[in-house]
Amino acid sequence: MVLLTFYYYYIIYNSLGLEFFLSRIGNEMLKYQGYKYHLRHQTEMKRVWRCSKNYATQCKATLTTVYNELMKVTRIPYDVVLSQRGKRLIMVDGYTFSQTKSTYWTCSSKFANCKAKLKLNNKEEIIEINNVHSHEPRKYVKSSDDSFEFIELIGGKILLMAEGFTFAKASQRHWYCSKKSKGCKARVHFNAENTVIQYDNNHNHQKPVYKKLLNGHYMKCMS
Structure with a gap:
C-alpha cells in the first residue's frame, strides 16, 4: 500500500494569478506574471518569496504573501x-x-x-x-557633499553638478563653471575612464538654485 500525501498549495491559483506549486525536489515555489519565486522564509501567516534566479543572476525581486494572498511586490531598486x-x-x-x-x-x-x-x-x-558581470563596477568619485551628477535642463542641455554648483561642458573631458563668463575659474577634469582627476571648486559666486521636475529635468530658479 502506497500512501500519497498531497499539499493544498500544489497547484492552486488565487484571484491575482498567483500559482503555488512544488519543485521537482519538493520545495515550495510561486509563479507570478510569468516569473518563479522560491520560498525564502515564513511565519505563521506571512511568507517571503525571492526570485528563483537570485543565485544565477543576483536578481533581488521579492514577493510577500499573507494566507496565499499577495501583499507586497518588491521590485529591484535602481x-x-x-x-x-x-x-x-x-x-x-x-x-x-x-x-x-x-x-x-x-x-x-x-x-x-x-x-x-x-x-x-x-x-x-x-x-x-x-546582474552578473565579467568586470568590476566603474568607480564614481564623490565630493564632500554628494556624487558628481549630470543633470538635464528643460531645453535638453546637460550640466555637471558638484556640491550644488554647475559646470558646462567645454570638451569631452573638461567642464568649466557655468559662470565662467563672469570670471569664475572653477573646473572639473575627467580622464578617459570618466574618473575625476582634477577638481577645482573654488567659486566667486553663490550656488545656483535648481528645482527638479517630475519628469526628471531641472529648472533654474531666479535668485
Whole structure:
C-alpha cells in the first residue's frame, strides 16, 4: 500500500494569478506574471518569496504573501544617471546599463564578454535582470557633499553638478563653471575612464538654485 500525501498549495491559483506549486525536489515555489519565486522564509501567516534566479543572476525581486494572498511586490531598486555625453543609463548596484530596445538594457561597459542585461515593464520597473558581470563596477568619485551628477535642463542641455554648483561642458573631458563668463575659474577634469582627476571648486559666486521636475529635468530658479 502506497500512501500519497498531497499539499493544498500544489497547484492552486488565487484571484491575482498567483500559482503555488512544488519543485521537482519538493520545495515550495510561486509563479507570478510569468516569473518563479522560491520560498525564502515564513511565519505563521506571512511568507517571503525571492526570485528563483537570485543565485544565477543576483536578481533581488521579492514577493510577500499573507494566507496565499499577495501583499507586497518588491521590485529591484535602481537609479537613472546621465553619462558625460548625456545618455541615460540605469544603475544597479554600481553597474550601469544602456538601452538597446524599448524595454531591454545591456551592460554599458566596453567588455565584449559581459552578458549582464535587464528588462523593464511598461511602468519602468525591472522585471528581469542578469546582474552578473565579467568586470568590476566603474568607480564614481564623490565630493564632500554628494556624487558628481549630470543633470538635464528643460531645453535638453546637460550640466555637471558638484556640491550644488554647475559646470558646462567645454570638451569631452573638461567642464568649466557655468559662470565662467563672469570670471569664475572653477573646473572639473575627467580622464578617459570618466574618473575625476582634477577638481577645482573654488567659486566667486553663490550656488545656483535648481528645482527638479517630475519628469526628471531641472529648472533654474531666479535668485
